[in-house]
Amino acid sequence: xxxxQPKSAYFIEERHDKPEAHTLxxxxxxxxxxxxxxxxxxxxxxxNIDSLTVSETEHEKHLSxxxxxxxxxxxxxxxxKNQLERLVNVHRxxxxxxxxxxxxxxxxxxxxxxxxxxxxxxxxxxxxFRADVIDASTEHFVFELTGRTNKIxxxxxxxxxxxxxxxxxxxxxxIGRGAKGM
Amino acid sequence: xxLKMSGAEMVIRALADxxxxxxxxxxxxxVLPIYxxxxxxxxxxxxxxxxxxxxxxxAEGYARSTxxxxxxxxxxxxxxxxxxxxxTDALMDSIPVVCIxxxxxxxxxxxxxxxxxxxxxxxxxCTKHNWxxxxxxxxxxxxxxxxxxxxxxxxxxxxxxIPKDVQFATGTYTGPKxxxxxxxxxxxxGDAKAIAHAVDLMSHAKKPVLYTGGGVINSGPKASQLxxxxxxxxGFPITSTLMGLGAFPAAGKEWLxxxxxxxxxxxxxxxxxxxxxxxxxxxxxxxxxxxxDAFSPRSKKIHIDIDPSSIxxxxxxxxxxxxxxxxxxxxxxxxxxxxxxxxxxxxxxxxWAQIDKWRARKCLSYKAHDDVIMPQYAIxxxxxxxxxRDVYITTEVGQHQMWAAQFFRxxxxxxxxxxxxxxxMGYGLPAAIGAQMAHPKSxxxxxxxxxxxxxxxxxxxxxxxxxxxxxxxxxxxxxxxxVRQWQQLLHGNRISESYTESLPDFVKLADAYGGIGxxxxxxxxxxxxxxxxxxxxxxxxxxxxxxxxxxxxxxxMIPSGKAHHEMLLxxxxxxxxxxxxxxxxxxxxV
Numbered sequence: 001x002x003x004x005q006p007k008s009a010y011f012i013e014e015r016h017d018k019p020e021a022h023t024l025x026x027x028x029x030x031x032x033x034x035x036x037x038x039x040x041x042x043x044x045x046x047x048n049i050d051s052l053t054v055s056e057t058e059h060e061k062h063l064s065x066x067x068x069x070x071x072x073x074x075x076x077x078x079x080x081k082n083q084l085e086r087l088v089n090v091h092r093x094x095x096x097x098x099x100x101x102x103x104x105x106x107x108x109x110x111x112x113x114x115x116x117x118x119x120x121x122x123x124x125x126x127x128x129f130r131a132d133v134i135d136a137s138t139e140h141f142v143f144e145l146t147g148r149t150n151k152i153x154x155x156x157x158x159x160x161x162x163x164x165x166x167x168x169x170x171x172x173x174x175i176g177r178g179a180k181g182m
Numbered sequence: 183x184x185l186k187m188s189g190a191e192m193v194i195r196a197l198a199d200x201x202x203x204x205x206x207x208x209x210x211x212x213v214l215p216i217y218x219x220x221x222x223x224x225x226x227x228x229x230x231x232x233x234x235x236x237x238x239x240x241a242e243g244y245a246r247s248t249x250x251x252x253x254x255x256x257x258x259x260x261x262x263x264x265x266x267x268x269x270t271d272a273l274m275d276s277i278p279v280v281c282i283x284x285x286x287x288x289x290x291x292x293x294x295x296x297x298x299x300x301x302x303x304x305x306x307x308c309t310k311h312n313w314x315x316x317x318x319x320x321x322x323x324x325x326x327x328x329x330x331x332x333x334x335x336x337x338x339x340x341x342x343x344i345p346k347d348v349q350f351a352t353g354t355y356t357g358p359k360x361x362x363x364x365x366x367x368x369x370x371x372g373d374a375k376a377i378a379h380a381v382d383l384m385s386h387a388k389k390p391v392l393y394t395g396g397g398v399i400n401s402g403p404k405a406s407q408l409x410x411x412x413x414x415x416x417g418f419p420i421t422s423t424l425m426g427l428g429a430f431p432a433a434g435k436e437w438l439x440x441x442x443x444x445x446x447x448x449x450x451x452x453x454x455x456x457x458x459x460x461x462x463x464x465x466x467x468x469x470x471x472x473x474x475d476a477f478s479p480r481s482k483k484i485h486i487d488i489d490p491s492s493i494x495x496x497x498x499x500x501x502x503x504x505x506x507x508x509x510x511x512x513x514x515x516x517x518x519x520x521x522x523x524x525x526x527x528x529x530x531x532x533x534w535a536q537i538d539k540w541r542a543r544k545c546l547s548y549k550a551h552d553d554v555i556m557p558q559y560a561i562x563x564x565x566x567x568x569x570x571r572d573v574y575i576t577t578e579v580g581q582h583q584m585w586a587a588q589f590f591r592x593x594x595x596x597x598x599x600x601x602x603x604x605x606x607m608g609y610g611l612p613a614a615i616g617a618q619m620a621h622p623k624s625x626x627x628x629x630x631x632x633x634x635x636x637x638x639x640x641x642x643x644x645x646x647x648x649x650x651x652x653x654x655x656x657x658x659x660x661x662x663x664x665v666r667q668w669q670q671l672l673h674g675n676r677i678s679e680s681y682t683e684s685l686p687d688f689v690k691l692a693d694a695y696g697g698i699g700x701x702x703x704x705x706x707x708x709x710x711x712x713x714x715x716x717x718x719x720x721x722x723x724x725x726x727x728x729x730x731x732x733x734x735x736x737x738x739m740i741p742s743g744k745a746h747h748e749m750l751l752x753x754x755x756x757x758x759x760x761x762x763x764x765x766x767x768x769x770x771x772v
Binding site for chain 2: 037040060075091
């Protein structure tokens with residue numbers, strides 16, 4: 001889609017580069033406000049956040065790791081990486097998509113209510129998708145499912161017909177392939 | 183070195199240890215312990231402004247004219263929010279400022295306490311970094327880190343928010359030497375391969391141009407010296423952004439004048455037609471590039487910048503060199519000499535012949551009058567009267583700012599303080615106060631407009647209190663001139679709310695504050711009046727009300743949505759051309 005929005009005072013150029021989805025790993029000092037800094041950078045500069053996951057990963061060093069999935073033209077993706085690196089308490093930013101086909105997983109919890117045939121069908125499908133039952137009554141199940149985003153999307157869309165009440169998802173956690181660390 | 187002291191004592195101690203002599207501020211409930219410590223020492227001098235916004239601009243003027251970090255001290259709530267404009271200004275123009283804000287006691291944070299605001303939340307997007315210090319034992323480290331972050335890499339403003347109970351609490355002080363930042367280590371030296379590539383491109387260039395910016399000034403005086411050496415070595419034409427004026431002397435024969443929206447014809451056409459562009463410490467801002475898809479279409483672009491996010495942000499770069507300007511230029515010159523590189527003399531000669539043709543258009547010319555002072559003429563006479571003095575110039579924002587940039591000539595860096603990125607009206611007077619504090623013996627002039635000056639006029643009171651002889655030179659046309667010019671260009675000359683019907687009598691206003699007022703409305707009297715201003719008492723500010731032609735426009739101009747080669751030149755522009763200058767697409771732009 002051509003970008004018709006003037007980005008700066010003179011920006012009336014139509015960009016024809018295709019937007020791409022990239023997964024970034026961002027290692028930061030786990031200080032108060034660091035999430036606001038990163039979220040604010042994205043909203044302030046008009047970048048997209050498709051998914052954002054964060055948790056402290058190295059407790060002794062107080063380091064947190066963000067996994068951010070974002071969409072933009074190659075020039076914008078480059079900007080996002082540079083802008084993130086510019087934040088004072090960011091240690092490292094790695095574009096996992098550039099490094100090559102990262103491993104990406106999500107966890108979803110689904111509450112499905114129903115009786116009779118639909119209930120049996122839901123359980124049968126959960127087994128096929130390797131979802132675990134983590135809570136149940138005679139009237140509902142809570143399933144736990146991990147996997148790639150498209151697998152989770154598929155499971156959710158099937159469950160919709162079988163009494164899906166609500167979904168909670170973590171967003172993507174990702175890591176690069178191979179023997180090397182980030 | 184470890185010492186026990188209160189948080190408030192630590193603040194003063196840290197300032198002293200950082201070599202800070204001047205702090206611009208305004209007291210209030212949440213900073214009283216720090217003001218109490220200020221009272222009991224004489225290492226750090228406090229300058230009491232009249233509004234916190236003025237404190238930040240004063241610190242900016244101080245920082246820009248000295249190369250040091252400017253320091254601000256304000257209270258919580260409104261003290262902090264009033265500082266926001268100045269902080270944003272400093273962020274846009276990369277000025278190192280440390281702003282210390284008081285905060286309500288930690289147990290009240292989040293309670294909507296009196297004069298509470300979420301200072302770190304509000305200032306997060308308008309600072310390079312900020313801290314809320316909840317533990318007194320972190321305070322000394324954070325303060326020294328704050329100075330380090332403000333001045334290192336691409337400089338910028340930082341905020342340290344200190345709750346009142348932390349100011350009273352006792353903790354351990356550590357000196358600046360014990361503090362090393364664990365993540366923020368900007369790269370100073372450029373990549374040798376990229377530099378070699380740049381030398382290669384430059385030595386084969388047929389139509390080169392150097393495009394320099396505020397980064398050269400921020401890199402320190404050595405960067406300006408190296409820039410001059412590079413020009414001597416290559417004979418390349420050189421232009422600069424608004425922020426970079428003075429890094430290369432205006433008297434130099436290679437100097438093309440400023441580029442961009444109100445830049446010279448020769449500078450903009452050289453940018454458009456060049457085959458190798460060397461951007462040094464500038465950021466391809468929209469005021470510079472004009473229409474991006476028609477910006478310098480045939481050139482290879484080399485970009486030297488300490489901030490990697492400036493590279494490829496607006497314009498695609500062929501040879502990026504990330505590093506500090508002084509380090510990179512030194513290495514570039516060394517590589518140039520080591521390779522015994524030479525320039526393409528024949529091509530360069532015909533390039534200069536082309537540039538001379540552009541220069542012959544005399545794009546800055548204007549029609550002089552006997553009965554009314556033209557604003558351009560006023561700046562020219564001001565320059566003529568002060569060029570042999572030790573002079574520092576600040577400006578407000580608008581037409582007068584552009585005329586000052588076009589007609590005042592700067593030979594040295596750090597002599598020109600203006601709000602470039604944010605375009606903050608009201609910047610000039612407090613910035614002049616900051617510059618005058620740093621250079622008490624020098625002549626400091628705020629070139630102002632009648633509208634802008636009223637945005638921070640209260641700082642006259644500061645100038646009087648500290649006996650600062652700043653000169654406020656107002657080009658008074660009774661309009662917000664640049665707004666009126668755009669209304670003429672874009673909106674059928676409908677002058678909507680840009681005329682000030684009841685301006686104060688600036689001479690009486692100066693008098694009321696305890697300063698000196700001078701008025702001039704005749705070209706024949708101008709030189710004598712300027713002399714009177716320059717020779718006025720050396721312990722009082724002066725307001726010079728220079729009545730100028732009301733409807734003069736600032737030319738040359740690249741209209742919105744147009745490219746460098748589509749400039750409007752002053753003398754030839756007819757009213758019809760002004761009507762047609764900006765197309766439908768250009769009208770949505772600013």
